[in-house]
Amino acid sequence: MFKPRSEAARGYALSSPATAYVGFLVAAPLVILITYSFWTQTYVTLDKTPTLGNYRAALSDPLVHHLMLRSIWIAGAVTLATVVLAYPIAYFIAMKARRKTIWLLLITIPFWSSYLLRVFAWKLILGFNGVMNSALLGLGLIDEPLDFLLYNEFAVVLTLAHAWAPFAILPIYVSLQKIDPSLLEAATDLGNSPLQRFLRVTLPLTVPGIIAASLIIFVPTVGDYVTPALVGGSDGKMIANLIQVQFGAANNWPLGATLSLLAMMSVGFVAIVFVIAGRGLGGRIR
Amino acid sequence: MKRPSLLVIYAFAYLIFLYLPVMFLPLFSFNSGTIVAFPIKGWTLDWYRKLGEQDTLIQALWNSLGVGAVTALLATAMGLFAARAFVRYRFRGQAAAEGLVMLPLVIPGIIVASSMLVLFLFLGLQPSLVTVTLGHTFLALPFAVSILKSAFDDFDASLEEASYDLGCGVFETFRRVTLPVVAPGIVASILVTFTVSFDEFVLAFFLSGNQPTLPVYIWSQIRFPAKLPNVLALGSILLFASAMLLVLAKYFQRRSTTRDV
Amino acid sequence: MTEKNIIELKGVEKRYGSFLAASGIDLDLRQGEFFSLLGPSGCGKTTVLRMIAGFQEPTQGAILIDGQDMAGVPANNRPTNMVFQSYAIFPHLNVANNVAYGLRGRVPKAEIDARVTEALEMVELGGLHQRGANELSGGQRQRVALARALIMRPKVLLLDEPLSALDKKLREQMQFEMRNLQQSLGITFVMVTHDQYEAMTMSDRIGVMFDGRLEQVDTPATLYARPCNRAVASFIGEMNILPATVLEETGGMLSIEAAGFGRMRIERNVNATDRARDIIVGIRPEQLEIKADKPADYPATLKGKISNVAFYGENIHYHVAVENIDKPIAVSVPNYFHTVDFNRGDAVWLGLQVASVIDLGKERKSSQREKT
Numbered sequence: 001m002f003k004p005r006s007e008a009a010r011g012y013a014l015s016s017p018a019t020a021y022v023g024f025l026v027a028a029p030l031v032i033l034i035t036y037s038f039w040t041q042t043y044v045t046l047d048k049t050p051t052l053g054n055y056r057a058a059l060s061d062p063l064v065h066h067l068m069l070r071s072i073w074i075a076g077a078v079t080l081a082t083v084v085l086a087y088p089i090a091y092f093i094a095m096k097a098r099r100k101t102i103w104l105l106l107i108t109i110p111f112w113s114s115y116l117l118r119v120f121a122w123k124l125i126l127g128f129n130g131v132m133n134s135a136l137l138g139l140g141l142i143d144e145p146l147d148f149l150l151y152n153e154f155a156v157v158l159t160l161a162h163a164w165a166p167f168a169i170l171p172i173y174v175s176l177q178k179i180d181p182s183l184l185e186a187a188t189d190l191g192n193s194p195l196q197r198f199l200r201v202t203l204p205l206t207v208p209g210i211i212a213a214s215l216i217i218f219v220p221t222v223g224d225y226v227t228p229a230l231v232g233g234s235d236g237k238m239i240a241n242l243i244q245v246q247f248g249a250a251n252n253w254p255l256g257a258t259l260s261l262l263a264m265m266s267v268g269f270v271a272i273v274f275v276i277a278g279r280g281l282g283g284r285i286r
Numbered sequence: 287m288k289r290p291s292l293l294v295i296y297a298f299a300y301l302i303f304l305y306l307p308v309m310f311l312p313l314f315s316f317n318s319g320t321i322v323a324f325p326i327k328g329w330t331l332d333w334y335r336k337l338g339e340q341d342t343l344i345q346a347l348w349n350s351l352g353v354g355a356v357t358a359l360l361a362t363a364m365g366l367f368a369a370r371a372f373v374r375y376r377f378r379g380q381a382a383a384e385g386l387v388m389l390p391l392v393i394p395g396i397i398v399a400s401s402m403l404v405l406f407l408f409l410g411l412q413p414s415l416v417t418v419t420l421g422h423t424f425l426a427l428p429f430a431v432s433i434l435k436s437a438f439d440d441f442d443a444s445l446e447e448a449s450y451d452l453g454c455g456v457f458e459t460f461r462r463v464t465l466p467v468v469a470p471g472i473v474a475s476i477l478v479t480f481t482v483s484f485d486e487f488v489l490a491f492f493l494s495g496n497q498p499t500l501p502v503y504i505w506s507q508i509r510f511p512a513k514l515p516n517v518l519a520l521g522s523i524l525l526f527a528s529a530m531l532l533v534l535a536k537y538f539q540r541r542s543t544t545r546d547v
Numbered sequence: 548m549t550e551k552n553i554i555e556l557k558g559v560e561k562r563y564g565s566f567l568a569a570s571g572i573d574l575d576l577r578q579g580e581f582f583s584l585l586g587p588s589g590c591g592k593t594t595v596l597r598m599i600a601g602f603q604e605p606t607q608g609a610i611l612i613d614g615q616d617m618a619g620v621p622a623n624n625r626p627t628n629m630v631f632q633s634y635a636i637f638p639h640l641n642v643a644n645n646v647a648y649g650l651r652g653r654v655p656k657a658e659i660d661a662r663v664t665e666a667l668e669m670v671e672l673g674g675l676h677q678r679g680a681n682e683l684s685g686g687q688r689q690r691v692a693l694a695r696a697l698i699m700r701p702k703v704l705l706l707d708e709p710l711s712a713l714d715k716k717l718r719e720q721m722q723f724e725m726r727n728l729q730q731s732l733g734i735t736f737v738m739v740t741h742d743q744y745e746a747m748t749m750s751d752r753i754g755v756m757f758d759g760r761l762e763q764v765d766t767p768a769t770l771y772a773r774p775c776n777r778a779v780a781s782f783i784g785e786m787n788i789l790p791a792t793v794l795e796e797t798g799g800m801l802s803i804e805a806a807g808f809g810r811m812r813i814e815r816n817v818n819a820t821d822r823a824r825d826i827i828v829g830i831r832p833e834q835l836e837i838k839a840d841k842p843a844d845y846p847a848t849l850k851g852k853i854s855n856v857a858f859y860g861e862n863i864h865y866h867v868a869v870e871n872i873d874k875p876i877a878v879s880v881p882n883y884f885h886t887v888d889f890n891r892g893d894a895v896w897l898g899l900q901v902a903s904v905i906d907l908g909k910e911r912k913s914s915q916r917e918k919t
Contacts, residue, residue, distance in 0.1 A: 011375030018368035018427060019383045025424045026389055029401030032408055085300065092297045105532065106301060110308040112528035115485050116504045117521045121307035124314070131310070165304060215392060223394020225488050230508065240396035247400050247492070257404070260397045267394060447602055448635035450622040452649030452699060462648075466639040 036257035044251070054258035064242070064259065071238040071263070072270055074153055074228075075221035078160040079214050085161060086168035086213070091202075093169075094176035104173070111166055119230050122159045126150040126231070151233025159227050168213040175209025176202070211278045215271060222267045239263050311525065315518040333519040340516050346503035347520070350484050353415055353499055357422040357483040362475045364423075365430025366468075372431070373438035384431075391428045398425070399492035406493065413495030421489045426479035433478060437471025477531070551578040553703060553735045554599060559608035561594050568594040569759045572608070576703075581729050581736045583746040586756035587782070592739045593707060595756070599737065600705050601625045613702055628696035629705040632712070634688045636680045642667070643676035646695045666694040669728070686717050693725075697732070704729075706738040710745060722748050743783050747771075755779050763818060775818040777827060777907055786829040787876050788907070793824050801906060803828065807872050808847040811901045819908030827907045832879035834903035837865060837889070838896045845898030851876065853893045863887055867895060 038050040058064050093103045110118070125131045126149040133145040149155065179202065187197040225240040232238070239259065246256030315334070319327035338344070371377075372384055390398065398421070406417045445467065449459040465472075487501040494502050504521075507514045554576040561568045569591040576582050584592040597603045599610060601622035610617045612626060628649075637645050643663050650659045667673050670690040683691065689709060696704055709725070710718045726749045729736045740746050746753050747767040754764045763775040774780035777788060794810070795802040801815050805828055813828070841848055854875050855866035862882050866875035876897065880888075889895055 007375050008377035011371045011377035011380065014367040014371035014375070015380075015383050015387075018364040018387050018431065021364060022387050022389060022424060022427060025402065025405075025420075026386070026393075029398075029405040032404050033401050036404065085303075088293060088296050089300050092293050096291075096293060097297075103297075107304065109529045109532060110304050112481065112532065113308050113311060113525040114501060114504060114521050116487055116501050116508065117311055117518070118307055120508050121310045124310050125307060162303065162307065219392040220394050223396040225396050226505075240394065243396050243400060247403065253404065256400055260400050263394065264397055271392070442633055442635060444631045444633050444635040445637060447622070448629070448631055448637070448695075449648070450602070451600060451627075451629045452695070453623045453653070454649070455621075455623055463637060467637070469639075 033257040033261055036254050037261055039254045041252050041254050046254075054255050055262075058255065058258050058262060064239075064262075067237065067239045067242055068263065068266060070153075071222045071240070072266065074156055074160075074236075074238060075218050075224075077153075077157050078164065078221050079218045081157055081161040082164045082168045082217055083172075083210060083213055086165055087172055087210075090169045090172035090176055090209075094173050107169055108166055115163065116226060118163060119159055119227055122155065122162070123150065123231055126155055126158075150231060152235045153232070155231040155233075156227050156236045156238075159231050160221055160224065163227070164217045164221070167216050171212040171216070172206055172209040175206040175212075179205050207278060211275060214274065214278070218274070219267055219271055222270075223263060308525070311518050312522040315515060315522045317515065320515060333515040334523075337516060337519055340513060342498075343503060343513065343516060343520065346498050346500045349415055349494075349497055350500035353419050353422060353490075354480040354483040356419050357426050358476045358480040360419070360423045361426035361430040361479040362434070362472060365427060365434050365475060365479075366472065368431050369434035369438050373435055373441075374443065387431050388428045390425050395488040399489045402489070403492045413493050415494065415497045415499075417493040417495075418490050418497075418499060419483075421493050422483040422486055425486060425489065426482045429478050429482055430475045433475045434468065434471050437468045437474075441467050481528075552576065553578045553613055554737070555609075555611040556595070556599075557609045557611070559595070559598065559605045559610060561591070561598060561603060562606040567759045569598075569605075569756075572761050574754060574761060574764065576735060576737065579733045579735055580751040581726065581738070581749055583738045583740055583750040583753045584756060585740055585743060585746040585753050585782075588741055590756040591759040592741075592756045594759075596629075596705050596707055596737065596739045599703070600627055600629050626702040627705055628699045628701040629707065630689075630692045630696050630709045632708040634692040634712070636683065636688050636691055638680045640680060641676070642672065642678045642680070642683070642691055645680060645691055646698055648695060649699045662698055666698040669697065670694045671724075685713050686721070689713065689721065693728075697728075697734075701734065703735045703737060706736060708739055708741070710740075711742075718745070725749065747783070755782065757782075765818075769818075773816050773818045773905065774829070774907065775816075776821065776911060777829070778911075780829045780905070780907055785832050785877055785879075786905075787832065787835075787874075788827050788829055789872065790910075791826050791828045793826055803906075805904070807849050807869050808899060808904075811847055811904065813901060813904045813906055816906040816908065819906055821909040821911060823909035825909070827910045829905040829907050830876075830899065830903060831905075832864065832877040833862070833881075834900070835876070835878045836898035837867070837878045837880060838898060839889075839893075841896045842898035846901055847899040849876075849897040849899075851895055851897060853889050853891050853895060856887060856889065856891060858887060865889060865895075867897060869897075 037054055038052070040047045040049070040051060040053055089107070093100055093107075097103045123130075127133075128145050128147060128150070130150070132149060133142075136142045137145065183201055183205075184197060187201045188194075192200060222238075223240045223243075224238060225244055228236045228238045228241055232241075240263075243256050243259045243263070246252045246259060250256075313326075316329050316331070317326045318330040318332070368383075368387060372380065402417070402421050402424075403413070406413070406420075411417055441464075445463055446459055449463045454462065485501065486499075487505060490499045490502050491505065498506070504517050507517050552575045554574070556572050556574040559572040560570045562570075572595060584595060586592045594603060598605050599612070599617075601617065601620060601624075604618075617625060637648065640648070646663045646666055647659050650662065654662070663676070664673070667675065670693050672687065672690050672694065675687070678687075689712070692709075706725075710721055713721060722745060725736075738746075738749065747770075750767060752764060752766055753770055755762045755770065757778050763770060763779050765773075770779065770783050774783060774786075777786075780786040781788070789806045789808070791803040791805040793801055793803055796815065799815050800812050802810065802812050803826070804810050819826075836842060836845060841850075849869055851867035851869040853865055854868040855864075857864040857866075860882065863880050865878045865880070867878060868875045878897065
């Protein structure tokens, strides 16, 4: 059905404040970052001669390689852990729980406390004198405190899997909730066992929810700064920590800009591959 | 009586996982020792009593409340218009516009923060609460738009037509029909965008200059933990208050849908 | 009913890009009549209704309500009110506040209260003032929508498929209630519907629309007896269509050669304005007689074989396959004696009175809707 032109005009007028605002704050910094990435800086003097030096330096630096790969690796592990841990909960709330509102409320309340303090709390739990070690010692399961709990990649993954929980549960819950119960009855009627039914009907229908949850978790996690800094130790540092150093202590903005752009491109690339792979996989279940 | 299924057991284990770290914050706010670590020395309410004396902490709290309030209003206002446009009208480039508005959700925080710092300095805006608010509005907008979009989705277009048909103009219809019907969505949007801003750290860390918001202040205390027990006391109060707020909001939402007066 | 025109549509057209939703609509509605716009979905009937209401502006032509040109007059300033297909009951208001919506701020409070009570009693919802919008059944929502529109005392009440959301029993009950309400109030009702029975039982006159065009405006009885073409004939009731050739035309009568039945003289249909030598004629299924032996007292007879039997309760439908006619001929027989006389495969004779053959004029080929 065709619509009169004035309607489109109204659409543009109403949506323009939001789109212009976001568009400007995405485009303008991007232009400036790109410009900066071709400049060089030594201490306080900014050399505006265009050069590819930053890119060359960044791409040949083994530390950058290492941190970039680790960031993507950790973000992938966090995404997987969060989604796998969250799926059964979303399933429980959507399909089995009698008091859905109460459960959804219970899931969200912890996240109304400060993010920083929650990360800090994990430090208390996993630390050398922390809760976990005290409990295990008290139970006589270990003789001396475990020191591999904190300041490593495991701690980062665990902390972030906790921090992102509602962002995984809610999209999956929504996609489960949308499933027409008669589809499940049809699958049973056609001879599926509960497990077959789950794998052939329920899971494929929740692929969009899983993809949404994964993107919402993966992308920001690659650039996460707080968690690696607090519980990551030297083994858990990620690319964001390096970028922050360039804009802070090292005062090398051009290199920081270059690293930001490279990080953004890697994230974008991995995310696109993931979405395509996810759709392909969803379509192949029969 | 049926044996509880594996799924139920898992659900309760997961709840423990979610609540475990959060429970330690109030616990340590009652600890009389100044170092936040085990073992607990003894019990005290001192940290709560002394909260009022912590000038920088209180200042940071006010900063966060102000930034959060302005952010919530800006993001919800822009989101309200955009959501209405996206749901009610069809126009060329609509999908692109909707995608663009969602973009802040999927750009890593550190990149948003560093690039905005560069931009604001380029524009001659020194880091301050104003720049933090501008940045937070950017981050909060996708939340506002998606909440308000689902509010407009549930809103039958013929309701507005019925109001015109019964003699009301554009503004009267907006006030008497549109606003009341999407009001729960607006309240939800304000609450969520406020929380996004109130809890945001990385952007504020880059953009706040010498006007720290609460998370920026907490960050400085986590690394140099002299005032940390005070922070935990404040954090516990805020957690309790927001949980109460949430429960209340749910309660009113339920009452409004089943009211039979 | 007086002869004063309350609504006049003059050459009204609505165009979306190259798509003509409605074109060449000329229509006069009389004060106090119950008028229905009938047609299949997508025929443009709702567009016409919404142009009268003021939600859409015609791209050409004029709409006059009570003699006043409505061009540029927005919906909120027109003397019409509408019952929406979804009823559009405001979910945040109770029944009384929904009904009072249009009067608030324009009429003193005491008068609003009195009129709300009166309106609710009129639609048989007396005492439900405080009921919440979400606690109403489908039929109650329909009544609230009706009361909310009628309380405005409109010159014309517009109804967009007002009964389509109700189940069959309730729909039939509401048909009579709405008709009675309309007659006691004397307000002009304009209803859009795709249900021919609804239109026939409720309306004084019906306008039949196809592909954006108003094909015929007439009383239900005339529409049934003298449809203007094949589309209208088939949309209102069932119709057997046969090709025929005009041999001679004399003073309002046609001598034709009809497929199967042979030569006969039938009345020329003044409504069928598309003329040619090759025409089509229609025969209603209940006008045909079905017998085991060749009937003697019918001027036109035909031999065939039963291809299908459908039992409807109050009557029985037979489909009779006839040589040299593509489609089986449908025959409807009243179920007087609770017996099905024929079975599939039986050889039968059809008998026909010439007066029941309807001239439908030249067969129109394709729709002319897409124009640039």
